[in-house]
Amino acid sequence: MTKPTGARAAAIPALAEVFREHGYAGASLALLGERAGLGKGSLYHAFPGGKAEMADAVLDSIGAWFEAEIYSALRDDPDPHAAIRRMLSETDAYFRSGRRVCLVGAFALSDGRDRFAERIAGYFAAWRDALAGALHRAGRAEAEILAEDAVLSIQGGLVLARALDDPDVFGRLLGRLERRLCAAP
Amino acid sequence: MTKPTGARAAAIPALAEVFREHGYAGASLALLGERAGLGKGSLYHAFPGGKAEMADAVLDSIGAWFEAEIYSALRDDPDPHAAIRRMLSETDAYFRSGRRVCLVGAFALSDGRDRFAERIAGYFAAWRDALAGALHRAGRAEAEILAEDAVLSIQGGLVLARALDDPDVFGRLLGRLERRLCAAP
DNA sequence: CCGACGCTGTACCGATCGGTACAGGTCCGC
DNA sequence: GCGGACCTGTACCGATCGGTACAGCGTCGG
Incomplete structure (x- = not known):
């Protein structure tokens, strides 16, 4: 039932977890x-x-997941607020409410930065740009700034939640982000 | 001219840089x-x-530096807004306007988390609490939330600046933080 | 029934890891 | 000038690193 490359695909989540940790x-x-x-x-x-x-x-694999589950909706969903809310809830689930760390962020900070620089930059740029597009469609001013701040906050939330060993830090942040991003234009 | 432990102290900045990178x-x-x-x-x-x-x-050494240069002023300066502005400008200088990474944040994300968990948590908790105290003295509501968000944003700003290889991300963030933290109560 | 092929465990490679032991050097008070 | 404390370069340790080679395995098509 598995393709020739089945073992490869099956191994990726486990490999991701090891790189993450x-x-x-x-x-x-x-x-x-x-x-x-x-x-x-x-x-x-x-x-x-x-x-x-x-x-x-x-x-x-991570890039494809975010593209499929988050970025594409941010770009194409006719209801940008719905896409943003979906982004927040998918993000919450993906990072296990702050108990899980962002592999791309971790790579960006230390080893592997040079080796994977373009891929890392692409991941964050795509997120920021897709979110900025949604905010723009929602009629928000300074959509780029708002998007940059949101993406950066999510990374920071993961760092701080991990550092303090307190996942609620991340939950509180997502609540704030929803208010900030879905406020009236 | 150097104390018996002079070589130790002299080596620390270089060691810090290696751990950082x-x-x-x-x-x-x-x-x-x-x-x-x-x-x-x-x-x-x-x-x-x-x-x-x-x-x-x-x-x-890092903890002591932040304590001396930033936290103590946040706690004791009679002018909390001045202390906060000093925090922002010292932070900008310390992280070389986003060109340098936070060692404590990097440790928190990957290896060394378990080994240095208490120290890492203490570093961020002290920052957050000192800033919350200053905001409280400045008459701001929800000082704790505001402080948590600021500390987390700084970490996220460093991650994103590094990931995108664009230090301006960090500079823009600090500008936003000054507006957020020093706004009228 | 058989050879070809895809997959897997295992032994092995040189390099490097963190850490230790120690012989000598340097520099001091005496 | 001398003894000893402090310091440092070097050789070395077993373990593990990332990576390779290859023999054995089961599973197919023919």
Whole structure:
């Protein structure tokens, strides 16, 4: 039932979790293989490019998920406020209400920044631009500024929630964002 | 002219820079020693506890700097708005207008979170609480919420500035923060 | 029934990891 | 001039790193 590349796709979520928790440098092949349930042989069969290709695949997968679940609605939904609310609730679910960290943000901060710079920049730029478009369609002034501030706040919320070990920080932020982003024009 | 522990103190800024750029796991002893201008022997003489003690010392040094330059003024300055403005300009300088990353935030996101959890939490909690006190003294309602949002935004601003390789993101954020934090009560 | 192919475990590679041991050097009070 | 405390470079440790090679395996089409 699985395509030839099925093992690859199946392994990606586990690999993502390891990169998320340990960073690029900290994610060892031993750990990656163990958590993916794959021996080193299988791992290198599915990802001939090694660790870098695994990280590439994980970033691709994350980018595709956000594109499909969040950005596209922000761009195309005729009701921009609905798209924004959907963004907030999907974001809440994706980051497990602040208990989970943003892999792209973590990569941006430390190791792997240079290696994956374009992909990282693209991820955030797409988010900011899609959100700015929705805000613009909703008739808000300074949509770009508002969007930049929202994207940045989400990242900061994840950092602070993790640092204080208090997921509510993230929940409170999302509440504030809904008020800020869905206010009357 | 240097105290017995002079080499230790002198090495800390260089060590901090390496941890900042490579994370805890990514900062190797070879790199640490090279950048500090110290051989392995000297490094372990100054920091018998090894890498963990180096990171401890770096975190202590950062905490002390923020306490002296920012938190204490937020707590004690009779003019809370002046203290807040000072916080913003010192923050701008410290993070080189967004070109530099927050080591504590980076540690919080990936490796070293568990190892340094209390210290990381303390750093952010002190910032948030000191700022909330200043806002309260300035007569602002919901000072705690405002403070939490500001601290989180600064972290997010650093993440996004780094991710987009665009320091202006951080500068724009600081401008917004000044307006938000120093608005009329 | 068989060879080809896709997949997997395992052994192994050189490099590097964090950390230790220690021989010598430097510099001080005496 | 001397002894000793402090400091430092270097050799070395076992473990693990990312990555490779390959033999064995089951599963197919023919």
